[in-house]
Amino acid sequence: MTVEALEQAYALLCPLFGKEPGKEALQRVQGHLSLVRQWNPMISLVSEGDVAFLEERHLIDSLSLIPYVVRHCGHEGGLLDVGSGGGFPAIPIKCLLPEIPMVLVERSMRKAGFLQRVAATLGLKGIEIIHGGFPEAVPKVDARCITARAVERPRHFHPSLLKRMPQRCAFLCQGELTPLPSLKTFHVEHVEDAWRQAALRRGELYIITHQKPA
Secondary structure, three states: OHHHHHHHHHHHHHHHHOOOOOHHHHHHHHHHHHHHHHHHHHHOOOOHHHHHHHHHHHHHHHHOOHHHHHHHHOOOOOEEEEOOOOOOOHHHHHHHOOOOOEEEEEOOHHHHHHHHHHHHHHOOOOEEEEEOOOOOOOOOOOOOEEEOOOOOOHHHHHHHHHHHOOOOOEEEEEOOOOOOOOOOOEEEEEOOOHHHHOOOOOOOEEEEEEOOOO
């Protein structure tokens, strides 16, 4: 199941790259998973029951965001990941899209230290790890795309984030869409794509875009 699902996931990415991801990128992805498994007993990066199923429950779900990161970041825009934890989805995305600058924000000092180790071990460039909470540690959001896969208290986080989103920025909202503030300048897209149809994405995906006022 894992091998078949991974092959299907990488095949869905082929149109973006013109071919399947390269050997070096895949080695970095596997290196990240190995580090998560190695450090999880000490830091609790994912639930204990997920350790044996990182590919199905975390990696493929992260890879499914890549088409939308490419759409909104292009080759220049940055990505902000809030509540990065063990590095999902940001690290797998960075492994396959190394040219996109990223900022990862993590409240736990130990998990932030783990992310620093991952970046150094895998040789990831253009990635900044910030230890702290949102929005205190990020007074200004300067990104074209935002992810927050495992953020705590989304009902409080989402409105706070939208207030700080720059124009033309997109929030890839995974999971439940919580009540939002005025949406006059926001567009919400409920994504039903090949990843969802193939049950490769675990939950829902909404793309909330801060549009430029008419």
